[in-house]
Amino acid sequence: MKRILVIGAGYGGMRAVKKLAGADLDAEIVLVNKNPYHYQTTQLHEVAAGTKEPSDITFDITQAFANKKNVHVIIDEVTKVDQDAKQVELKNSDPIGYDYLVNSLGFESETFGIPGVEENGWPIVDINTALAARKHLEDTLKRYKTSHDENDLHIVVCGAGFTSIEYLGELVHRMPKMAKEYGFPENLVKVECVEAGPKILGMFNQDLAGWAVKYLEKKGVIFHVSTPITEVMPNAVVSNGTQFPANTIIWTTGVHGSHVIADSGYDQKRNRVVVADDLRVNGRPDQFLIGDVSGVNNPGNGRLFPTTAQISIAQADCAANNIVALLKGQPTEKFVFKALGTVCSLGPTAGVASIDFFGHWNLKGWLAAIAKKFVADRAVFELTNIRTMLESD
Ligand SMILES: Cc1cc2nc3c(=O)[nH]c(=O)nc-3n(C[C@H](O)[C@H](O)[C@H](O)COP(=O)(O)OP(=O)(O)OC[C@H]3O[C@@H](n4cnc5c(N)ncnc54)[C@H](O)[C@@H]3O)c2cc1C
Numbered sequence: 557m558k559r560i561l562v563i564g565a566g567y568g569g570m571r572a573v574k575k576l577a578g579a580d581l582d583a584e585i586v587l588v589n590k591n592p593y594h595y596q597t598t599q600l601h602e603v604a605a606g607t608k609e610p611s612d613i614t615f616d617i618t619q620a621f622a623n624k625k626n627v628h629v630i631i632d633e634v635t636k637v638d639q640d641a642k643q644v645e646l647k648n649s650d651p652i653g654y655d656y657l658v659n660s661l662g663f664e665s666e667t668f669g670i671p672g673v674e675e676n677g678w679p680i681v682d683i684n685t686a687l688a689a690r691k692h693l694e695d696t697l698k699r700y701k702t703s704h705d706e707n708d709l710h711i712v713v714c715g716a717g718f719t720s721i722e723y724l725g726e727l728v729h730r731m732p733k734m735a736k737e738y739g740f741p742e743n744l745v746k747v748e749c750v751e752a753g754p755k756i757l758g759m760f761n762q763d764l765a766g767w768a769v770k771y772l773e774k775k776g777v778i779f780h781v782s783t784p785i786t787e788v789m790p791n792a793v794v795s796n797g798t799q800f801p802a803n804t805i806i807w808t809t810g811v812h813g814s815h816v817i818a819d820s821g822y823d824q825k826r827n828r829v830v831v832a833d834d835l836r837v838n839g840r841p842d843q844f845l846i847g848d849v850s851g852v853n854n855p856g857n858g859r860l861f862p863t864t865a866q867i868s869i870a871q872a873d874c875a876a877n878n879i880v881a882l883l884k885g886q887p888t889e890k891f892v893f894k895a896l897g898t899v900c901s902l903g904p905t906a907g908v909a910s911i912d913f914f915g916h917w918n919l920k921g922w923l924a925a926i927a928k929k930f931v932a933d934r935a936v937f938e939l940t941n942i943r944t945m946l947e948s949d
Contacts, residue, residue, distance in 0.1 A: 558583040560879055561654035563634050563644060564814075565589035565617050566597060568660035568847035568868035575876035577624040581883060585626055586652065588644065589617055590633040595683050597662075598865050601719055603686040604806070605726035606694065606734075607904070610683050634661065637820040639840060656842050656879050660872070661814035663848035663863065665807060666826070672788035677807030680719060689806060693727075696803045700740040709745045710802035712793045714785055715809035716751035718759070721768060722901050723808060724749060728775035729903035747777050748800055750793055752784040752809075757908070759862070759898055764908040767920045771902050785809070811863070813849040825851075830860070834888040835875050844878065846871035852891060867893055899927050 593614040602608035621627040633647040643651040665679035678689035700708040735742040757765040787794040813827030830851040847868035851860040878888040897911035907924035
């Protein structure tokens with residue numbers, strides 16, 4: 557019996573297994589993931605800001621496939637893909653071979669080699685890092701009552717992309733409650749966002765991005781654009797000699813693919829591999845790379861598509877279809893992607909959205925917040941609700 561090995565149970569991996577398990581194949585499907593749960597990455601910023609609990613955004617992997625007899629789940633960490641031996645090396649158990657591999661190991665925080673980031677910045681890339689960032693934030697804010705160190709009430713968020721802005725939205729929403737609960741004066745809180753580029757939320761048009769900035773500024777956030785970070789100290793972010801003092805520094809400047817990609821000898825850039833039209837690795841007809849470890853050319857502009865949950869899920873469908881085709885001796889299909897848009901929340905009651913679904917819609921304020929909830933509930937983009945995602949075809 558052939559073995560299809562899927563590594564990484566993020567949006568891409570879960571969706572690929574779901575599709576393959578429904579295809580009635582005479583093949584064993586093995587899913588390897590380092591945690592027993594799937595987490596909804598698109599909501600990690602809420603756990604980090606303390607507006608959601610991990611249990612709100614996690615889902616037991618084994619349970620998800622309990623009624624699929626040909627699916628086996630292994631909880632272990634992948635350390636390397638031995639491409640020539642066609643096997644995957646694991647941290648705590650023997651290597652496991654494959655006939656077809658779907659590599660969906662996802663992303664890790666990018667430090668850009670900036671001194672002090674690893675030691676002093678709090679990334680938001682998985683449940684553990686989100687919880688660690690939240691604990692540090694809460695402990696530091698609580699400490700003010702005895703320390704009277706204003707730096708304990710200063711927070712710097714590094715980067716002004718999606719994750720940073722969504723985190724800021726949740727943070728300023730929760731701040732008044734925390735001030736009451738932890739007994740610190742809210743007027744001494746200082747929240748700053750430091751961004752190297754000239755734009756905030758570069759993926760939105762000027763109108764939507766400007767609206768998001770104004771909304772957060774009204775809630776007290778101070779933005780610094782064109783301010784490249786050159787060092788992160790234990791209690792300050794530094795940009796070419798200018799210091800932004802804070803005892804909580806959130807590091808959300810960007811991501812790269814899993815380090816396993818570089819460790820496994822792929823031809824990669826920032827741990828992303830540009831894949832062929834059918835999502836296979838060039839020269840490796842038995843391997844598919846999907847999600848944040850892959851790069852897919854956008855024929856519309858000649859650049860790579862941005863890595864999103866939305867594209868991971870679409871890639872998973874295509875990779876699964878192609879494995880089914882290969883098992884049946886049929887030709888593979890090309891991956892075609894049409895982005896359905898982007899929704900950025902600014903806390904639970906506001907947001908901005910640019911949606912291409914039955915026309916083009918630019919939404920801001922509560923309408924965008926509703927759109928975000930709609931996305932989460934119905935999974936229009938099939939990206940935020942794993943239960944819906946697993947049930948939908
Ligand atoms: C806070 C935040 C908000 C976001 N919001 C949005 C949004 O609104 N819309 C959108 O489209 N995108 C959003 N994104 C981006 C999106 O989450 C990613 O593009 C998407 O999660 C990538 O999916 P993936 O399946 O490639 O990998 P991941 O979701 O990263 O999943 C990888 C899986 O592999 C596991 N894993 C990793 N390494 C190993 C290993 N060595 N061994 C075993 N298992 C391993 C991980 O535990 C995880 O389960 C957001 C990202 C963040 C951080």
